[in-house]
Amino acid sequence: MDLSNLPRVPIAFLPTPIQPLPRLSTRIGGPTLWAKRDDQTGLAFGGNKVRKLEYFLGEAIAQGADTLITTGAPQSNHARQTAAVAARAGLKCALVLRGDPPAKTTGNILLDRLLGAELVWTGTRSTSDVMDEVADELRARGQRPYRIPLGGSSAVGAVGYVAAISEFVEQSQTARLRFDAIVFATSSGGTQAGLVVGARQMEYTGRIIGISVDHRAEEFKRTLASIANDTAERLGLSPSFDASDFDVRDQYLGGGYAVMGEPEREAIEIAAQSEGLLVDPVYTGRALAGLIDLVRKGELKLGQNVLFWHTGGTPALFAYARQLTKE
Numbered sequence: 645m646d647l648s649n650l651p652r653v654p655i656a657f658l659p660t661p662i663q664p665l666p667r668l669s670t671r672i673g674g675p676t677l678w679a680k681r682d683d684q685t686g687l688a689f690g691g692n693k694v695r696k697l698e699y700f701l702g703e704a705i706a707q708g709a710d711t712l713i714t715t716g717a718p719q720s721n722h723a724r725q726t727a728a729v730a731a732r733a734g735l736k737c738a739l740v741l742r743g744d745p746p747a748k749t750t751g752n753i754l755l756d757r758l759l760g761a762e763l764v765w766t767g768t769r770s771t772s773d774v775m776d777e778v779a780d781e782l783r784a785r786g787q788r789p790y791r792i793p794l795g796g797s798s799a800v801g802a803v804g805y806v807a808a809i810s811e812f813v814e815q816s817q818t819a820r821l822r823f824d825a826i827v828f829a830t831s832s833g834g835t836q837a838g839l840v841v842g843a844r845q846m847e848y849t850g851r852i853i854g855i856s857v858d859h860r861a862e863e864f865k866r867t868l869a870s871i872a873n874d875t876a877e878r879l880g881l882s883p884s885f886d887a888s889d890f891d892v893r894d895q896y897l898g899g900g901y902a903v904m905g906e907p908e909r910e911a912i913e914i915a916a917q918s919e920g921l922l923v924d925p926v927y928t929g930r931a932l933a934g935l936i937d938l939v940r941k942g943e944l945k946l947g948q949n950v951l952f953w954h955t956g957g958t959p960a961l962f963a964y965a966r967q968l969t970k971e
């Protein structure tokens with residue numbers, strides 16, 4: 645598998661480390677747990693999107709763009725990482741964020757501002773209408789915008805996670821470790837699609853379990869297959885993925901996207917207090933809560949090596965300070 649002919653600007657600190665979590669393993673009682681630290685990709689609090697954005701930026705520059713545009717929820721990690729990548733590359737950035745500006749500028753929104761992005765709020769309007777409008781306005785001002793889809797989840801971005809699994813397989817071979825399962829937060833799908841495409845190429849045969857933070861599994865698996873097939877085609881591979889190739893768990897949606905409940909709070913506290921490891925209320929806290937539940941139910945068990953692929957998101961912790969401290 646040769647990714648070297650695709651336009652890419654190397655920005656992330658790679659490889660991210662794989663860290664043992666002995667105290668967390670003991671605390672939960674079951675498999676040996678490890679973390680792949682993609683919260684440490686090295687740019688503005690890190691996260692999984694930096695791997696995808698390296699490829700988007702490559703394309704944007706090849707097309708002569710001078711401004712990145714993307715969209716997301718108010719506390720979008722993807723938006724913040726896009727703003728950081730734009731700053732790093734000397735480009736401008738416009739972020740179309742859903743809804744109205746919150747009363748308090750905190751978490752990712754604070755960082756978006758510090759990183760110099762222009763924030764546009766959709767109010768009650770559709771994201772795609774506002775994206776079109778912003779792109780038109782930028783062009784009218786003489787700028788050359790490049791649009792990045794929600795979550796960076798297209799074939800261009802998912803390639804970042806095809807490369808990531810190859811990095812992971814190399815690390816596990818060097819350490820003579822065999823992982824039985826990878827568990828992580830899945831949402832717009834590019835991370836999971838890329839991992840599954842890469843795993844087939846790299847012959848990683850362990851399980852790849854996506855803990856959904858916002859979608860029901862059935863329809864989402866079809867979305868994953870579609871991103872995976874586009875990604876495979878981009879890489880000159882056979883586009884032969886279907887919904888059955890994806891393991892998505894939707895039992896952990898709780899009160900819905902970005903609604904922190906007791907399982908997320910417990911996961912945040914256990915990780916912080918047993919390992920000094922921070923996870924967030926929206927994505928990685930929910931994914932870790934799912935992992936803990938799979939251990940408690942005996943699906944992941946003693947004798948196995950389980951990798952928690954930490955995808956970042958920690959700046960959102962600050963936006964949840966009141967709920968987390970019960971003040």
Ligand SMILES: Cc1ncc(COP(=O)(O)O)c(C=O)c1O
Pocket residue numbers: 691692720721722795797829830831832833834835836927928955956957958
């Ligand atoms: C911290 C974090 N983890 C996981 C994800 C999910 O990744 P994907 O959108 O590629 O499914 C996101 C997406 O926004 C995220 O911000």
